[in-house]
Amino acid sequence: MDLKGLSPAQSAKMELKHPATFELIPDAYLMVFGSDSKQYRAVMTEAAREPADKTADIETVYAKATERLAKLIAEIHGLKEDGKDISDPVKLLTNYPWIRDQVDVFVMRRVNFLQKA
Numbered sequence: 591m592d593l594k595g596l597s598p599a600q601s602a603k604m605e606l607k608h609p610a611t612f613e614l615i616p617d618a619y620l621m622v623f624g625s626d627s628k629q630y631r632a633v634m635t636e637a638a639r640e641p642a643d644k645t646a647d648i649e650t651v652y653a654k655a656t657e658r659l660a661k662l663i664a665e666i667h668g669l670k671e672d673g674k675d676i677s678d679p680v681k682l683l684t685n686y687p688w689i690r691d692q693v694d695v696f697v698m699r700r701v702n703f704l705q706k707a
Contacts, residue, residue, distance in 0.1 A: 598703035600627040601664050604696045609688035621665040622693060624703040633661045656683050656690060662697055 606618045623629035637658055643650070660679035669676045676682050683690040696702055 595705055598624055598626045598700055599705075600624065600629070600703075602696075602703045604693065604702070606669075606689060606692060615668075618668040620663050620667070620689075620693065622697055623662045623664060624700065625698050626700065626703065627662075629662060629664075630697070633658050653684070656680065659683060659690065659693055659697070663693065 601621050601623045604620045604622050606615045606620070607613065608615055646654075657680055660683050663679035663682075666676055666679060666682060669682065671685070683693065
C-alpha cells in the first residue's frame with residue numbers, strides 16, 4: 591500500500607454549521623491548519639516555552655487558548671459583523687464561541703485533512 595495518499599494536508603476548508611440547526615451556513619468557511627501542520631507544531635512549541643502563570647484566572651487562560659487557536663486560522667470567508675467582513679480570527683473566536691468550538695474540534699480530527707476518496 592502506498593502511504594503517500596494518507597499524508598494529511600497542512601490546511602483544509604472548514605465549512606461552518608449553524609449553532610442550533612447544525613445546517614451548513616452557505617458560503618461561510620474558514621481555512622484552518624490541522625494538528626499535523628507545521629503551524630500547529632509552532633503554536634504548541636510557543637505555548638510549551640511560555641512560563642506557567644499559576645495565578646491566572648480561568649478567563650485569562652481561556653483567552654490565551656483562544657489566541658493560540660486563532661493562529662491556526664489561515665483565512666476567513668463569508669463572515670460579516672455589522673455589515674463588515676470579519677478578518678480578525680481572535681475577535682471571531684472570542685465573539686462567537688460556537689465557531690471556536692467548531693474550529694477546535696475540526697483541527698484535531700486528522701480525517702478532515704486527508705484526501706477524500
